[in-house]
Amino acid sequence: MTLLSIRNLHVHYGAIHAIKGISLDVNEGEIVTLIGSNGAGKTTLLRTISGLLRPSQGTIEYNDDGLKPLHRMKSHEIVRCGVVQSPEGRMIFNTLTVEENLLLGAYSQKDAAKIQESREMVFTLFPRLKERRRQVGGTLSGGEQQMLAIGRALMARPKLLLLDEPSLGIAPALVQQIFTTLRQINKRGVTILLVEQDAYLALETANRGYVLETGKIVNEGAAKELIANPAVQQAYLGMA
Amino acid sequence: MEIFLQQLVNGISWGSVYALIAIGYTMVYGVLKLINFAHGDVYMIGAMTGYYVALTLGVTESHPLWHLGVVILGAMVVCALLGVAIEKIAYKPLRKAPRITALITAIGVSFFLEYAGQLIFGADPKFFPQLIESRPLFHIGDVAITTIPAIIVVVSLILMGILRHIVMHTNVGRAMRAVAFSPDAAQMVGVPVDRIISITFIIGSALAGAAGVLVGLNTPKIDPLMGIMAGLKAFVAAVIGGIGNVPGALIGGFFIGISESMVSGYLSSTYRDAFSFLLLIIILLVRPEGLLGKRSVEKV
Numbered sequence: 001m002t003l004l005s006i007r008n009l010h011v012h013y014g015a016i017h018a019i020k021g022i023s024l025d026v027n028e029g030e031i032v033t034l035i036g037s038n039g040a041g042k043t044t045l046l047r048t049i050s051g052l053l054r055p056s057q058g059t060i061e062y063n064d065d066g067l068k069p070l071h072r073m074k075s076h077e078i079v080r081c082g083v084v085q086s087p088e089g090r091m092i093f094n095t096l097t098v099e100e101n102l103l104l105g106a107y108s109q110k111d112a113a114k115i116q117e118s119r120e121m122v123f124t125l126f127p128r129l130k131e132r133r134r135q136v137g138g139t140l141s142g143g144e145q146q147m148l149a150i151g152r153a154l155m156a157r158p159k160l161l162l163l164d165e166p167s168l169g170i171a172p173a174l175v176q177q178i179f180t181t182l183r184q185i186n187k188r189g190v191t192i193l194l195v196e197q198d199a200y201l202a203l204e205t206a207n208r209g210y211v212l213e214t215g216k217i218v219n220e221g222a223a224k225e226l227i228a229n230p231a232v233q234q235a236y237l238g239m240a
Numbered sequence: 241m242e243i244f245l246q247q248l249v250n251g252i253s254w255g256s257v258y259a260l261i262a263i264g265y266t267m268v269y270g271v272l273k274l275i276n277f278a279h280g281d282v283y284m285i286g287a288m289t290g291y292y293v294a295l296t297l298g299v300t301e302s303h304p305l306w307h308l309g310v311v312i313l314g315a316m317v318v319c320a321l322l323g324v325a326i327e328k329i330a331y332k333p334l335r336k337a338p339r340i341t342a343l344i345t346a347i348g349v350s351f352f353l354e355y356a357g358q359l360i361f362g363a364d365p366k367f368f369p370q371l372i373e374s375r376p377l378f379h380i381g382d383v384a385i386t387t388i389p390a391i392i393v394v395v396s397l398i399l400m401g402i403l404r405h406i407v408m409h410t411n412v413g414r415a416m417r418a419v420a421f422s423p424d425a426a427q428m429v430g431v432p433v434d435r436i437i438s439i440t441f442i443i444g445s446a447l448a449g450a451a452g453v454l455v456g457l458n459t460p461k462i463d464p465l466m467g468i469m470a471g472l473k474a475f476v477a478a479v480i481g482g483i484g485n486v487p488g489a490l491i492g493g494f495f496i497g498i499s500e501s502m503v504s505g506y507l508s509s510t511y512r513d514a515f516s517f518l519l520l521i522i523i524l525l526v527r528p529e530g531l532l533g534k535r536s537v538e539k540v
Binding site for chain 1: 411414415417418421422424425426427428429430431432433
């Protein structure tokens, strides 16, 4: 089943035409990745899905419990639908504790028992966060902050998790650990749309991928095919 | 020593009023990065509302304490509604505009309230009814602590305690701190940022309303321009404490209140206002981030 369906999406940043007619689908249970160089429009696309930017044209529809036009909805309504983002640069609330960051992630949730259950789930996935739960976010390492950003997003009980650059600025050993956890999260039934600068890691993790260049999709397909594609290899995988 | 104690008592009671107003400045700055210059005038509306509520109740000889409670609550409710109306009508349409636009609008709203106040209430001062009988409660040395400053301080502390509980231990408070840190990140985790901003205005304005009534108890002469100086002083208090920082606003409020009374007591009350602004200048020169504020580095 198609969970997220984007059709002919255009986004402008003032005079800059950042996204020029993108169409893509994310099916339930998949990990889909968007790869592309800096400025290709990956983050813009995720911010538009989350309702932080308004498209100038096109639709974003989310199909769970009926069809929902995300492109017309507000951020907090989108989160309540189950589409939650772990943003680029992590955006941890530095002055709040780990525990408070997680509780904020559950802002859209009203059922205390479920919040408690999500919290336990996050602490199982990231035991490090449990150790640090009384520390303020600003004192965590980059990797721990990334875990917290993902954990905070999971607190909203997402059906579709949008992940922006989870490997950015993180020690390689932790990157492996975080990606292993992402696969576990996916196995628990969370669909993932992953934006990642490390194209090889992204394509290894994902089922399918889209290649973005200056606001347009230039290539798409199964992750395995994209890894084997000479054009992708040359541009994004550092192979001649 | 007697003068010192007497002025200290005065200073603490004025300080708690400044602190209540300063909290509103600092909280709104926290979530919107806007100096809401109309905030002092909201405090004036609080005093005026208190005046009319008290008249409606009919002040009797017996001064029951619940009268004061009703007057304060009435002022808080009216100011909360006014605050949220100002936010929705004047500031919300400018959310994406440059900050200077919103600042100038705030000054405009301030003038609007001052002159609308003169139109509606009349420019002549009114005399706040005596809701509390002034009598000595207890003595420290030769200094009598009377009912009015005591009630001002106690009511302020209760309100500050409630505020602290809201900010530190409730979902709404957590969300306010999240919005203050980063509105974008707050939005992404599902916090309805617009609603949190409205709630911030409600709380800040309600506290200013309570401050208006408390001042009426102490210095009964109230008029539609009374918010100008009190608002500026509270703004100075917020800057001294570190704008955006709630405990800082409290410290700044008491600091301004006490230092002003000391100046009045030992020098002359003529220099009182000048001294507050001198403090502002010194703080801006020596520690521009305020006593509790964090130095923010402008990233290029």
